[in-house]
């Protein structure tokens with residue numbers, strides 16, 4: 032099997048994988064970074080959201096081959112201790128129920144705020160509607176995003 | 186072992202059996218020895234529910250399974266309250282399987298707090314009493330001169346203090362007291378104050394391990410392909426192409442099971458990665474024998490419902506007075522229908538099994554682990570006592586993991602491979618092969634005085650009973666959807682309710698709110714319809730049938746539940762007041778109301794929904810007001826989370842949730858076709874909690890049932906009443 036060198040959370044990893052293996056399964060099965068979740072595998076839920084080169088990306092839709100030489104950030108690398116403004120906001124709003132979708136939600140929010148510190152309500156709606164939460168934590172996600180916006184614009 | 190009937194009554198039965206039976210929970214084997222350790226003891230563990238270490242850190246072992254409902258926080262709060270410790274010093278851990286009495290791990294029916302409240306209070310109080318005794322011995326004063334405060338025992342004479350951590354070794358040597366005094370709820374410091382979820386930081390940093398994230402040493406990955414028709418069989422499989430995929434280790438097949446779980450016959454690819462297994466599974470060429478029942482469809486099922494609805498119900502459910510004699514007098518009749526639904530947890534089903542000889546080790550989430558272990562032992566030819574279970578957090582459950590079909594599959598696959606096998610259901614599998622919430626149909630009829638009163642109420646419920654699958658069509662437990670039964674709150678003199686079950690070839694299970702949800706939509710819609718016909722105000726009309734009715738018992742004996750029409754009225758009045766029911770409405774704005782009793786969880790909830798009509802059949806939800814009366818609230822923040830989440834769950838099924846079947850195959854295969862409510866569709870909600878000192882009720886399911894009827898009643902006020910869910914099928918659109 033071919034070998035790939037990946038930069039995940041500012042660390043170099045070498046993995047052996049079929050070149051069409053989605054980044055999602057590389058992270059989860061080969062690197063044991065299980066914070067990135069599988070929800071559908073077909074770009075319908077956002078559970079697998081990570082950041083690639085600072086952009087929000089669905090890791091189920093990116094092959095390992097396409098991720099070489101790119102900076103990949105997963106929930107484990109957003110901060111080590113939960114101190115990223117998005118994580119702190121999520122903490123403050125008490126967002127999670129089961130929590131399964133939340134890494135994806137936070138990565139999507141963090142990537143959005145990286146690009147735009149004061150996103151419009153419309154933009155927040157568009158971005159966050161790509162991430163499903165079956166537990167229905169949407170009110171609190173909204174609240175948390177606004178806490179994070181206030182925090183980073185302080 | 187007695188055959189278990191799994192519905193909410195099952196949980197009631199278990200809790201009434203075990204509550205109060207043991208002062209402090211099931212004793213952990215070997216605990217006696219722990220209790221006699223000397224001063225170099227590690228911790229003090231007076232029972233299965235908690236331990237305290239020498240630093241004063243408390244660990245509460247949570248018997249109930251966490252899937253987002255917050256039992257990992259609410260249950261430790263109950264212990265901490267009686268123990269008088271700072272909640273910051275309390276950790277929450279999953280109670281290891283086997284350390285609880287049979288049935289105590291069972292999680293469902295919103296029963297967790299009801300089931301555990303008194304036991305956990307006692308457990309906390311006993312531990313506290315022992316710590317106080319230990320301190321009293323040191324000070325050589327009577328225990329009555331000591332008090333507990335924030336993790337310390339206080340000498341009330343000298344005001345000296347000793348930390349719990351410094352007392353654990355002494356306390357561990359003391360006998361467990363036979364009686365303890367529980368706190369007066371007036372003195373609660375923690376119960377009733379919001380606490381953040383246990384393990385929140387782990388969730389937010391991606392460290393929480395759900396079943397899907399576990400990886401015992403040597404784990405290999407499996408993806409299965411299942412017979413598209415329930416109870417079909419495998420004829421042959423050509424796995425040549427699949428085996429050529431790099432990473433594939435083995436292709437195995439396994440037989441289906443009948444009741445209770447109806448595992449489908451399958452072929453599984455075992456590989457070194459999930460991806461390799463997925464790819465190879467797609468290349469299997471399988472021939473199935475679908476059996477005789479491979480032509481069923483939901484289209485036909487609803488036709489069958491409609492025609493059988495006109496017949497006499499197969500099973501009488503409840504009768505009061507003589508409804509039939511009034512037939513024809515100012516009569517109003519209506520029908521309502523609700524589809525099959527899938528749980529669609531965000532974490533798709535998965536399970537890990539490692540089999541050695543006649544035993545196995547299991548990893549994953551199970552709502553009913555005891556039933557799972559008993560059945561796995563039987564279905565897979567293993568010894569029950571050699572099955573070890575490691576329970577994990579669940580990425581949502583909503584009743585899905587009351588079933589354990591996926592666990593049986595994992596064991597059957599692992600029986601053919603010498604390593605721990607992690608079976609994953611792809612999203613397509615999760616949508617297409619679930620145990621679905623039964624489809625149902627309701628024919629209602631009422632006779633009135635033509636002015637303001639209902640004389641008689643007839644409800645014929647038709648459905649595809651879960652028990653037909655878990656027990657067989659000869660079951661005595663078929664009427665799962667009981668409509669206006671003995672607990673019906675509206676004061677109507679003549680009631681006749683019956684049920685007709687229809688056999689249908691798809692697996693069936695319990696979904697959040699179970700039959701309460703199924704019945705609240707037709708009942709609360711129909712009441713509204715009658716009010717409209719009588720030109721009565723829907724609020725006043727309901728209250729006239731609730732407010733003057735005294736509490737009443739459902740059934741007899743000590744287990745009889747008390748139903749409270751006044752509490753049903755209380756939540757209704759609250760939402761009406763808060764949404765401004767009696768205030769003038771803006772042009773094109775309409776409000777709908779609905780209320781109900783979730784009697785099994787001793788809780789009551791109502792919703793009021795305001796909509797704005799934009800065009801005929803096109804609306805916007807302006808706002809939602811909810812009220813809940815669940816007695817004493819343990820964790821208000823957790824309650825709000827459940828009510829907010831319940832709204833999203835309910836809106837999904839009101840607006841768009843539907844599983845349809847053709848040729849005995851489910852037509853939806855994931856989130857594109859089985860759509861869930863999305864972020865931008867979530868309307869604002871206000872939640873009001875009725876203050877109460879009644880014993881605590883459950884909350885997980887209570888905020889679901891009244892959403893659909895409240896919305897449909899608003900739409901009816903605007904002109905057209907939806908008769909079936911999801912309302913999208915009737916041409917309704919929303920923004």
Ligand code: FES
Nearest residue numbers: 070071072077091
């Ligand atoms: S798993 Fe990638 S979008 Fe659902």
Ligand code: FES
Nearest residue numbers: 129130132164166
């Ligand atoms: S918190 Fe459970 S799916 Fe979002």
